[in-house]
Amino acid sequence: MYAWIFRNLPGPIWLRIIEALILLAAVVLLLMMYVFPWLSQFSPFTDSTIGQSNP
């Protein structure tokens, strides 16, 4: 999968390395800013309230 992506990036090898790093950074940012905040509502690990059912 990753080898296929790398082979199909345009440009010489040094450009492809940069492109791959940009892609990687984009995916990480996407996860950090949108996916994980959404995912965390299902996480039971950080509840610090007590007793009452929260609205």
Add this chain to the structure above:
Amino acid sequence: MNRVASAPGRRMAREKQTFGNRITGFLGELLITLGIVLMLYVVWELWWTNIDSANAQKEVTQNLVQDLGDVVIPHEEVEEDIDYGPAPVSEAAPGETFGIMYFPTFGKKGTHHPVSYGVQSSVIDNLGIGYYPNTQLPGEKGNFAVAAHRQTHGQVFWDIDKLDDGDHIYLQTKEGYYTYTWFDTEIVTPSNGDVLLPTPHKWGVEPKKSILTMTSCHPPFSTRERIIAYSELTDWQPLDAGPPKEIRKLVVDATS
């Protein structure tokens, strides 16, 4: 890549991959990716959420400070023992950030965090401290109860277990500065909602004191139990009188 292309042996090797090989390789990459994503989630939870929370808290604090008007900081030694009478009750409306809490004993130099209405995750994940809506208001007889994260999302109450005799917690609202003095800490199970009663643990008992109840996770990085810290309202002074001496620097930091 030129080097690889000019090495026919290697090229051949790749083309000889069977369908099964490719599926296995793909699944392997997928599993490695999943592992890395899970590790990234931990990084997000332990590190990134603190940054997000700090930014959001800064923003709501600044909005509140604008509502509070000019903060009076007395120049130097002002009489500390003036009795301003009983503390008025501070109002809190849903969705509102109505106060700033100061913890001179937390961290290295003390900390401050905004207090907002509600304890749902949209509040305590981003805005610091949340106020339990069914509990009493600051200044009212009974229990002014708040919740915040012990770790992650700003780790607002990280030092809650270190509160000790004589430690103060301050609340600044439109009505003035409320001084709370710590008197007890206990560890309870997460279902123990009666710590939020006007008189904690006692149903139907008319409250005689105004107390502040802080709830958070215990032990840190776990949700097995809750740590509950109780403080009593011991003093109050109007905004015009300026902040109490102990938090003067923190107030300047929060409101500038």
